[in-house]
Amino acid sequence: MKKARLVGIIILGLVLLVGLIYFIIGYYKPKVAGVFIMTDPPANVFIDGEEVGRTPYEINRSPGEVVIKLIPDSFQAPLTPYETKVNLIAGVQTVIKREFGESQEASSGEIISFERIAKEETSLTVVTIPDSVQLEIDGRDKAFTPHKTSSILPGEHTLVLSAEGFLERIIEVKTHQGYKLTAIIKLAQAENKVQETPGITPTPIDENEAKKEMIEILSTPTGFLRVRKEPSTLGEEVGQVKPGEKYPLLETDEKTGWFKIEYEEDGEGWISNQYAKKVEGSSKATPTPTRRVSPTPTPKITTKPTPTP
Template sequence: MEKLRRVGLILLGLILGGGLLFIVIDLFKPKVAGLFVETNPSAKVLVDGVQMGMTPYRTTTKPGEVIILLIPESFNVSLATYETKVTLIPGVETVIRREFRELDDVSAGEIVSFDKINKDETSLAVVTDPDSAQLTIDGIDRAYTPHKTSSILPGEHTLDISADGYLDRVVRVKTHRGYKLTAFVKLGKTSMNPQESSPTTIPTPEPTSSYERKVEILQTDTGFLRVRENPSTLGKEIRQVRPGESYSLLDIDGKTGWFKIELEDGTVGWISNQYAREIESVSPTPTPAP
């Protein structure tokens, strides 16, 4: 009986010791930082000069300051590269989004990062390029950037940013208790639209070809993209389109940059340019006989 009791005490000690060991190891295990990069079009991702892959790119790594270089895939035109320095915070994911254009001034995007604050507080800071842009939070609160508030609840929020001479941008973020979310948003200029730049001479092929402007639907979090009556998230939803589909491009809204498309049944509506890209469809046309 005494022998059994001793064996039981030994086993109990091993279990408790093992549990304590796991706790100690977990306490001293370093927390990693997250990084997510999303671009349009797809781009090479270099971190501190080392190529890591193509966008969309997600990873976990050691915390600290890193230099991110994004080199977009460009087949028809030369697109501006993007380089930025960010500080990766342990336990949270830093998000970088970028829409490439021929020039940096007309490119757009955002960087969303987090900093630890009092565990009972939730904070949001919005910084923009250009400064003094108009900011609407969840369609209600209006302010001018840079703007910081601690009067915000944890959860999902929609930031609408606009400025004269720039395309509007909509950024969706999720705040967390105990963290300050900082969104740095760059707006793209409208006055330097690549379509207004110096024309490039293109040799006429034989037979001649007609170019139809089209848009391709990109991947979305929901698996579909809403088609609206007006070029705004406040517009009435009239249809849904799917990633990979392409439609005729009728117009581009000069203020928001949204695409006006025509569906197969003739329905006309607007889609966000954040989840679609402009492409060219070439249709060979017979050369008239002399």
Template structure:
């Protein structure tokens, strides 16, 4: 009887140990990363040189960097394939959209990816090809790509990326708390045939700038954060004007682009907003080619 009790106790202990081990393995095992790919027309999908299906494609993978190759399916004209590297995040879906054309230059699309940064805030970074495309979030201009919005509500947003001479792209995104959302956008030139060059049309564009006012020191410091505690990044002079990015509700300070690709904060005590209307030349609309159904 005693031996039976010992055997049962040992067996129970082994079962308990195995169960706990399996639970811990499942608990600490990283979640799979998701990937969603849509294209026009349909395309064969390769991930790390392995054919995994065709678009529209939804799949999962281990977190980390992967190489995605898309080979368009077209019986009419040869279309340019697309290859890129993306970093997949655990428990997060990376989104790739691609519209193929005869060349890489004429193709367009976007990639939405996430990077865990911790904390409770969400942020957004927008990169464009070609660069210096104008970026608007929910109808508000945020400057020119590459641009970073350091704090954005963790909810759905509409981003429009545009540049004269190129077709704009409107992208729906959903920012997540504790993650930086990176939006990579490839714009395609307007029209299928760049020759002859269409006559330019002048249109009015409104933009907000920050004008530097007179200061006791003869200059105004640009800081890394709103408030006098931020690190000094540069100095700007009275009467100079810079593209407005955003304002800080707590301090009232303005965020500006003081150099191309560089942003910082200036005191609203010695600066003010000015609205400007400029004439921008854009190509006149070209006839669009007759669309052909995807195979």
């Protein structure tokens, strides 16, 4: 009887000791901060001067202030790199999104981060470049930036930002109880007239010129070239073309240099100019028939950071 009791006490003591060890390890284990970066077009990522990868880029690292520099892919029109200081908070993922232009004024993007506050509160702060931008929250609440509110419910919200002379920007965020969400948003200047949404404006090619110019597909590492719905590697895949084939040129995007081609009858799409070139062609040239492929789903990434555990 005494022996059984002794064994029970020993087992109970071991369980308590193991639990205490796990508690101490978890308590003193340093918490990490998260960062997620998404750009258009893709870019090389540098943190504190060290190249760490390409966008989309996600990592957990030690909290603290870091310098993040993004150098975009630029095959034709020169695009302006982006550099910023970000304070990474323990237990929080910071989201950086950037759409590159030929200048800082033509570029846009946002930085979304969280900060712990009272458990029962939910807060949203919106700061913009430039100042005094009209802000609309969920199609109802209107204000001018900078704007801070604590009368917002946890959940998904749509922010619409607009200002005269700048392109309208729409972003989605998700607020959480016990956290203050801070959104720092940069609007792009409109070049000639204000457009409804920021995006890539293709440059129409003269009809006669388009009939004369063809696009020849160059050699690729994969043996084929993806045709996309938009002039970006983030665009949805709608088809594929093979090296050596030629297609009529429809448009050239002035920002990325991508070519819009007719890759099949009644089928149009964009291809990267990195693996294609312009050649002279007959005005009656038709695209080489190719097998139509099912589009590869492209995951839609929205700016909805969540606190990391």
